[in-house]
Amino acid sequence: MTLGIGLWQGRGWLWKLAVSLFVLLVAAPIVLLLLYRFVPVPGTPEMLVSLIEGKGARYSWTDDISPRLERAVIGAEDQNFCTHHGFDWASINKAMADHQRHPNKPVRGASTISQQAARTLFLVPMRSWIRKGLEAWLTVLMEQLWPKKRILHAYLNLVDWGDGIFGAEAASEAYFGTDAGSLDSAQAARLAAILPNPHKWKADHPGRYVRSRTGMLQGRSAMVVRDGLNFCVR
Numbered sequence: 001m002t003l004g005i006g007l008w009q010g011r012g013w014l015w016k017l018a019v020s021l022f023v024l025l026v027a028a029p030i031v032l033l034l035l036y037r038f039v040p041v042p043g044t045p046e047m048l049v050s051l052i053e054g055k056g057a058r059y060s061w062t063d064d065i066s067p068r069l070e071r072a073v074i075g076a077e078d079q080n081f082c083t084h085h086g087f088d089w090a091s092i093n094k095a096m097a098d099h100q101r102h103p104n105k106p107v108r109g110a111s112t113i114s115q116q117a118a119r120t121l122f123l124v125p126m127r128s129w130i131r132k133g134l135e136a137w138l139t140v141l142m143e144q145l146w147p148k149k150r151i152l153h154a155y156l157n158l159v160d161w162g163d164g165i166f167g168a169e170a171a172s173e174a175y176f177g178t179d180a181g182s183l184d185s186a187q188a189a190r191l192a193a194i195l196p197n198p199h200k201w202k203a204d205h206p207g208r209y210v211r212s213r214t215g216m217l218q219g220r221s222a223m224v225v226r227d228g229l230n231f232c233v234r
Helices: 002-010 013-036 045-052 067-077 089-101 113-122 129-145 148-158 167-176 185-194 208-226
Strands: none
Touching: 013 113, 013 129, 067 113, 067 148, 067 185, 067 208, 113 129, 113 148, 148 167, 167 185, 185 208
């Protein structure tokens, strides 16, 4: 033990930095991803931030999530989920082209479910190029180490559904008084409808836009089944 400490203290700062970065960016994420491939995730940095801000964190991991919610979220968030390898380049290119035509408008989101799952699992909710880079690297690791079904399952269990509510189980109970495995098609579509802005839109008291989007997503859910867009999670 003393020898190990002496070797560490005898190294230069550059070597120590390299080792620390390797542990932080490679070893630790790989170990956690291998562990969480099989066991429930106890919490996320975003939940901790919510607790610190006094918003609370209602969260309960469940292995029973309605396929209706899976289909609705794929239809809403990432229709190419089963065929891409973490990044939907067609959507990214379209978003960049739209931004070039309308540079004063915010860049349209093109994050995949895999990117959102990696971001939610490991990173705090803040916008920066560093975070985008970390998100991309963690997405690559997640896609290599997890099957698609686990990625979607973790995303649905961890995502922020507004007002300190995290994951499908807590959201189903808070908004509809039921469990995530018993959601009907309208409830599933409504939960998927508010995901882009869960702190503004409400699943239990939907406005005109959420009601309209809910109907649209019920149609997309049928399309997901018809076109087999959920083949990787069935």
